[in-house]
Amino acid sequence: MKRIGVLTSGGDSPGMNAAVRAVVRKAIFHGLEVYGVYQGYSGLINGNIEKLELGSVGDIIHRGGTKLLSARCPEFKTLEGQMKGIEQLKKFGIEGLVVIGGDGSYQGAKKLTEHGYPCVGVPGTIDNDIPGTDFTIGFDTALNTVIDAIDKIRDTATSHERTYVIEVMGRNAGDIALWAGLADGAETILIPECDYDMDDIISRLTRGSERGKKHSIIVVAEGVGSAIEIGKVIEEKTNFDTRVTVLGHVQRGGSPSAADRVLASRLGARAVELLMEGKGGRCVGIQNNKLVDHDIIEALAQKHELDKGMYQLSQELSI
Structure with a gap:
């Protein structure tokens, strides 16, 4: 293989630029040509492709977002869109493609694989919801962004003796909420992987108040539902001064952490x-701090598993 391409797709995550840099420089070191596909699968369909040199990826390892840009592309979900993309790859003589992104990006790479086009998926998403890897690129940075925000909110919660409900990202996965909640000593963590009982939450808050606790932090993963609605129920049933903060897209930006780089x-x-090595249809990951790769079709048939032991620990420590 002498010429490869690289694209980033779906939601951006801190560290994508570092991954693009690694692809480009590793390939050039070994004598390959590298082409960047701009604007994800949308750019692939439209032929928004250009050759990348060593200098093309200079001074980006510390930057958030993605130099190659990203876009949603419903058209690529169709056979016609996929064929258009393959035509563009052939037009530029690109023999293999590195796809950096989350579940939707992997689905696109899976389709290319099924059409016989060599792809390798690299997990880039803050949600940490990709099977076959312990961690995804961007999760650590987003986690630290959330922790920093909760630390600041706790200062206000303490000063004003309030209950704060904080909604974090994660799509249908609760990893950000669980890790941030455990790291910040949240009184309650709500994640889509585990059922919750609102009466139990109210009881925990009431018991805390009765033993002199003046403030509480509740972390809600967006996959559970609206933190605003949950906050309303808590205030109605406890009469505690309750505030809600939805952290939103601030979690996806910023300079990547050392771990993510x-x-x-x-x-x-x-x-x-x-x-x-001539191996397409794969996806890379890290498990027990060792690099691994899996068949991308088989990997996507699996389900990301959250560490339920950590969830139990969070409950035990927040009594």
Whole structure:
């Protein structure tokens, strides 16, 4: 394989640029040409593709977002859209493609794989919901952004003796909420993977108040539902001064952490190695701090598993 492409797709995550840099420089080091596909699968269909050199990825390892831009592309879900994309890859002589993104991006890579086009998926999403890897690129940075925000909110909660309900991202996964809630000592964590009882939440808050606790933090994963509605119920049933904060897209931005920069560099480089070995239809990941790769079709048939032991621990520590 002499010429490969790289694209980023779906929601941006801190560390995507580091992964792009690793793909480009690893490939050039081994004598390959690299082409960047701009605006994800939409750019692939439209032929928004250009050759990348060493300098093309200079000064981006520390930047959030993605140099290659990103876009949603419903058209690529169709056979016609997929064929248009493959035609563009052939037009540019691109023999293999590295796809950096989350579940939707992997689905696109899976389709290309089914059409016989060599792809390697690199997990880039703050949600940490990709099967076959312990961590995804961007999760650590987003987690620390959330922790920093909750630390600040707790200062106000303490000063004004309030209950705060904080909604965090994660789509249908509760990893951000669980890890941030445990790290910040939240009194209650609501995640889509575990059922919750509102009466139990009210009882916990009431017991805390009776023993002199003046403030509480409740972390809600967006996959559970609206933190605003949950906050209304809490205030109605407890009469506690309750506020709601939805952290929103601030979680997706910012300079990537050291952990995300290193992870992205390792995974991006490994993706290039797989293509050089003639292996397409794979996705890379990290498990027990070891680089791994899986069949992308088989990986997407699996389900991301949240650590229920951590959830139990969070409950035990927040009595």
